[in-house]
Amino acid sequence: MSDKDPGRGSPGDEVVRERVVPAALAGLRADRAAAELLPEFSRAQLTRWLREGALTFDRRGLAPKSRLVGGELLRLQVSLAVDRGLEPQTVAFGLCYEDDDLLIVNKPAGVVVHPGAGNPDHTLVNGLIEHRPALKTLPRAGLIHRLDKGTSGLLIAACNERSLKVLTQAMSNRVIVRRYQAVVEGQMTGGRDIEAPIGRDPRNRLKQRVREGGRYALTRIRLIERFRAHTQIEAQLATGRTHQIRVHLSSIGYPLLGDRTYGARGVLPTRPTQDLVELLRGFDRPALHAYCLELSHPRDARKLRFEAEAPSDFQALLSAIRRDRETEE
Incomplete structure (x- = not known):
């Protein structure tokens, strides 16, 4: 397993991820397995990179619906550009903690976490970018999990690539309570x-x-x-x-x-x-x-x-x- 760590990240940073597909994911589609192994990226992003050839298994391009057998080497190599569609906007939320590496956000009920169908803007992601513009270079403005629109409460956001790597791995390993x-x-x-x-x-x-x-x-x-x-x-x-x-x-x-x-x-x-x-x-x-x-x-x-x-x-x-x-x- 390896990761190229570009620090805080900036437009055009090259991101490299390598993961071995565990036996537990054998039989899954390539896009679903990628989403399990790289939770810091959305499934839509990973599917796009599969189709573009930036995401491979055993150095071969696969269709998103291809089934895996386990043991393959997943490799992602991509230039992480700024998403120009994510504009800073004033959105109501609270902060329980903040430093150079980590934000603990208190989301009100009624606020959508990230843009999607029917909710193109004024999401928590837009509000985080307004609060800290550097988050625009990170997937989902550094958020490592989500809450439904109607659910209130605490969310974790990483503030740089290194923290994003550590926190997403901790979430994947189920050590965050x-x-x-x-x-x-x-x-x-x-x-x-x-x-x-x-x-x-x-x-x-x-x-x-x-x-x-x-x-x-x-x-x-x-x-x-x-x-x-x-x-x-x-x-x-x-x-x-x-x-x-x-x-x-x-x-x-x-x-x-x-x-x-x-x-x-x-x-x-x-x-x-x-x-x-x-x-x-x-x-x-x-x-x-x-x-x-x-x-x-x-x-x-x-x-x-x-x-x-x-x-x-x-x-x-x-x-x-x-x-x-x-x-x-």
């Missing part, structure tokens, strides 16, 4: 591990589902507090699949409150007040907040832990269902 607070519909009786593969829903390409042949996924659930018709939980990601927490909780019959995409039905306790009905029915996003990150600093490996208080709508939700429980006791 990510914990979430959530409110689900129904009364859970206790914590559990949800270990079930996740893949794209064949009937709706915008959704994921638990399915045979999907990618391995593990979510650890801990019960925090039970209410009359809901439960507050902590969810810790052991893997990082798209919509993982939402899909896993829905699959066991406890969808996130407000997550209509994955089965939330607007459950109410018996004899609710009108105020509670309006609050629960009006909560129009998944009740999910990424509240805690634990990681090693990419430069000196010192241990870091960050927590972010839940946003006001989440706290108001908890206060309301707690008050309802106490009134009925």
Whole structure:
């Protein structure tokens, strides 16, 4: 395994990555395997580089849909140009920590992380570039993971190529701890591990589902507090699949409150007040907040832990269902 490290990066920097395809990825398409091995780049970028010949396996160009057998040498050699489409824009977000190597960002609910179909600008990436223009030279402005639009909380952004390499490897090795607070519909009786593969829903390409042949996924659930018709939980990601927490909780019959995409039905306790009905029915996003990150600093490996208080709508939700429980006791 090797990486050419160009430091902070500048337009035209040559980036070189080499990875050996492990046996666990045998049978995967070339584009999917590349996305697993080089998570700092988007799948769209990697697919484009496959087609252009900048990304090879055993020094041969492959079509994105080609299947791998394992043991191949992946090699990426590309000039990383600035994406002129990413313009600095003022976007609301908080900062929990900042230095020359690392940003810990607190994303509000409602902010899209990076540009895509239907969201060409005014994303968190645009806001990060406004805050620190040098991030424009890094894939996704240095962000090493993402949160859904409706999810609030903490994200990690690398500030240079060296940090990006270290942090993406740490994420790939599953040594970065990510914990979430959530409110689900129904009364859970206790914590559990949800270990079930996740893949794209064949009937709706915008959704994921638990399915045979999907990618391995593990979510650890801990019960925090039970209410009359809901439960507050902590969810810790052991893997990082798209919509993982939402899909896993829905699959066991406890969808996130407000997550209509994955089965939330607007459950109410018996004899609710009108105020509670309006609050629960009006909560129009998944009740999910990424509240805690634990990681090693990419430069000196010192241990870091960050927590972010839940946003006001989440706290108001908890206060309301707690008050309802106490009134009925």
